[in-house]
Amino acid sequence: MSFFENISSIQNIIYIFSSILFISGIKMLGKEDTAVRGNFLSALAMFIAVSVTFVNVINPLLVLIGIAIGAVIGSLIALKVKMTSIPEMVALFNGFGGLATFFIAWSEFNSIPSNNFQYLLVMITTYIGGVTFSGSVIAYGKLSETLKVEKSSIVTKLFTTLFYISIIYLLYSIVITKIFTPGFDFYTILLILTLLGGVGFVIPIGGGDMPVVISLLNSFSGIAAAFAGLLLLNNVLIVAGSLVGASGLILTIIMAKAMNRSIGNILFVGYASSSSVSKSEETGEVKPINVSDAYLILENASSVLVIPGYGMAVAQAQHVVRELGELLEANGTEVRYGIHPVAGRMPGHMNVLLAEANVPYDVLVEPEDVNPSMDTVDVAVVIGANDVVNPSATEEPGSPIYGMPIIEVHNARTVFVLKRSMSSGFAGVQNPLFFKENTRMLFGDAKESIGGLVTEFKE
């Protein structure tokens, strides 16, 4: 056994150890009490895997420079970013991981793949890595609201077409080019089409469906890494990549279930054309309420449920919401927060915002926990949420969102809806909740309205 073979077996043994740490880490990340340690374990696993690979590096100085630049950029972004910008940051980091695998596959293509299977792996890894990158960049643009493209616009249609073309071209690259070597540089065209295809994959998907896309892209980046591991015959890449692929897949499924839609419907159809648009014109009157009347009702309530939505994130109202919650509790009221899995723009978005505002996570409840006892809730305060509290989902079989699990606030004794205007939610469906007998509309900016209530309580 030569010296190098020795090194390689030692490396593989250490990779096994590192894989075990990754597995324990991600397991611990799934439980509240152990999550911080889990994240640390997985970081340790990463450090071990990278260090032990470092001994093979041909040009250590260059690699160290690359790592140092990446470390500085990554750390700066991670430490500077505001908690409200977390969704787009996660999307961006995810994209960079995808880009790295895209480059790996590209480089491997130039090493001239030795067999058909390697050739196949190069093409697939290129594609998944590239789509993850450009798709994540578009998701970043959409989440940070720097990119606004209409679903029906010509740009969207063009890129969607390019997405389908890119898939066909991928199949062409895998199957045909190996048999008839084309007279042109087909791989460069694949690189370009892949990146354009990723744009086309994400561009038609609307804001409220973002939690699904972002989880799916997360899954893709893992799968891309796992394929890169197959390509490079590297165990730890396969294990770690697969774990990420699995966790992203689980989140994708949870999100799709919470909307009662299939993943295919979310990605390729969207709400607008998914089913016949509900024609029901709402009858009845909207009953507005002002801050001081709302205060009187809240002061006498013994149980309050707060339902936050994307509107709370937009208005940056989480801190005043927590303040109001504390004042209510001091007044002897039980305060809970009803969190719908798809509220906001990423999985768990509301949980992060409320955690940032120091709301303890054990007063957050999920729809199935709170719905059965909804009639004991005196006041349900809906802050910038719409589709996730729309009773059409349970009452109106023709509605596009029919069947979606919702937080059934209409069964509470009184409902306050904090809203800027009467516009409908992301799904474009009118919300009958606003016209219910027990609903009061508190129009205006959520932060100002809640701030007004806080002032009333303090006086």
Next chain:
Amino acid sequence: MEIYILLGFVLILSIYLGLELISKVPSTLHTPLMSGANAISGIALVGALVLGSDTQLQQALAFLAVMFASINVFGGYLVTNRMLKMFKKK
């Protein structure tokens, strides 16, 4: 071909293990899990370290892969840690 079957075996088992391990994640942890998993996908860094460097193109690709994977690794772990530190029990 033998080696690919073995590695494919590892791949399938790892995905299955992942699905089993995190199927019951509480919604509080959805974002941290996603962001923590995202950091793990920075394992591409290990792949970037073993790339060939025969041509200038390959050297450039390897350097870029190392750099972007490192952004993913450092950014991902730090932001996850920062987020998790905010979650408090009553």
